[in-house]
Amino acid sequence: MVNDLAKLRHYWQRLVVIAVVMAAWWQLPVTFCAVDLGMLRLVCPLGFLECCLSTKTVVTRLLPGFLLITGLVVVLGRAFCAWTCPARMAGKAADYLVSPALRGPTEKARSAVVRFRQRLHDSTKLSWSDGLALTAGLFLGIGLFSFPAYSIFCPVGVLSRNLIELATHFRLRWDLIFLGIPLAAGLLFALGWKCACPAGLILGVLAEGNRTLQPVVQSESCAMCGRCVKNCDFGVSLHKGEYDSFACSKCLKCLRDCERQAVRLKAWPRSDQKTRQ
Numbered sequence: 304m305v306n307d308l309a310k311l312r313h314y315w316q317r318l319v320v321i322a323v324v325m326a327a328w329w330q331l332p333v334t335f336c337a338v339d340l341g342m343l344r345l346v347c348p349l350g351f352l353e354c355c356l357s358t359k360t361v362v363t364r365l366l367p368g369f370l371l372i373t374g375l376v377v378v379l380g381r382a383f384c385a386w387t388c389p390a391r392m393a394g395k396a397a398d399y400l401v402s403p404a405l406r407g408p409t410e411k412a413r414s415a416v417v418r419f420r421q422r423l424h425d426s427t428k429l430s431w432s433d434g435l436a437l438t439a440g441l442f443l444g445i446g447l448f449s450f451p452a453y454s455i456f457c458p459v460g461v462l463s464r465n466l467i468e469l470a471t472h473f474r475l476r477w478d479l480i481f482l483g484i485p486l487a488a489g490l491l492f493a494l495g496w497k498c499a500c501p502a503g504l505i506l507g508v509l510a511e512g513n514r515t516l517q518p519v520v521q522s523e524s525c526a527m528c529g530r531c532v533k534n535c536d537f538g539v540s541l542h543k544g545e546y547d548s549f550a551c552s553k554c555l556k557c558l559r560d561c562e563r564q565a566v567r568l569k570a571w572p573r574s575d576q577k578t579r580q
């Protein structure tokens with residue numbers, strides 16, 4: 304079951320990329336940022352807030368799609384971040400490709416590079432409060448200058464635009480250089496900046512209402528080894544019964560990594576499980 308879920312995420316990510324490339328090829332209104340279903344436009348919550356702030360109005364055309372996405376986030380939590388975000392996939396792919404070259408030919412050189420990366424990660428790591436401060440500053444700037452600046456740099460938008468350009472005109476856009484920022488962050492800081500993504504933060508705020516599809520530790524099987532929290536990208540202390548719906552991206556690594564198979568995915572966990580409120 305656990306392996307099936309891990310495989311499902313693996314195939315789902317590839318399926319989404321293929322679907323978006325095919326949509327671009329056939330010029331269908333489907334990207335990683337927005338999906339048009341007739342009159343209904345499903346839009347990234349951050350994009351919706353940017354539009355409203357920069358125009359100083361509630362963009363009613365986008366409101367039904369925003370509310371529908373909000374409902375999905377309440378049910379699925381921040382699953383987009385682990386299951387669909389193309390920037391995360393690109394960062395991990397770049398890390399995977401470059402890592403062997405970075406690690407050097409000898410054991411000594413490899414451990415030196417691993418130590419260097421860890422030090423860099425620890426010294427430059429950004430917390431959720433750093434991310435919230437950055438996002439608040441970003442929103443303030445968008446409101447003051449009436450310009451949705453983040454949409455220019457957003458890695459998801461950059462990837463979507465370039466996939467469309469590649470599929471329709473067989474060329475890439477100049478703004479692909481902006482992708483260097485999250486890729487460098489992914490390579491150098493090994494996801495140390497994961498808490499600074501404004502889109503992830505907005506999804507996290509909406510996911511505070513999530514009470515379904517949560518990983519839960521079966522205390523009778525748990526050895527309290529701490530492996531699940533160590534391997535969790537967001538440090539969720541599941542083994543202590545402290546689920547965090549703001550942070551959890553439903554990546555299911557905790558299910559995969561627990562050697563005692565003590566973590567289960569529950570459709571509707573009992574309310575006596577402690578959650579961050």
Ligand code: SF4
Nearest residue numbers: 525526528529531561
């Ligand atoms: S990895 Fe498994 S056994 Fe270890 S603390 Fe987490 S749930 Fe418990």
Ligand code: SF4
Nearest residue numbers: 535551552554555557
């Ligand atoms: S708690 Fe589990 S599912 Fe949630 S982010 Fe951490 S490892 Fe992934």
